[in-house]
Amino acid sequence: MAEQQWEFCELAQYDTKEYKGKGDSYGVWVRYYGPNYYKRYDLAELEGKNMKIWTVSPFHEAMRLLGCAGWELVSHQFASGGDGFQAAIDFR
16 A cells, blocks of 8 residues: 655644643644545643643644654744634644
């Protein structure tokens, strides 16, 4: 079977929750796009059974790993407001 070829990828952080003295939990996902399909992976969850307390940002770690894998940053968008911090980064 041929290896899947992704054309575009989007990394997003949609919120954080602070745990005083321990670290933070994050909501982070990555979505890979092909010609007629996409695949989304949750990298960090804000709450629930798969939640983890991080001492470093999983968003920044994912950006580093995408760069090491040869993805190039093409655009970014940041916002903050009543619902917290949001970030989206696009790679090709």
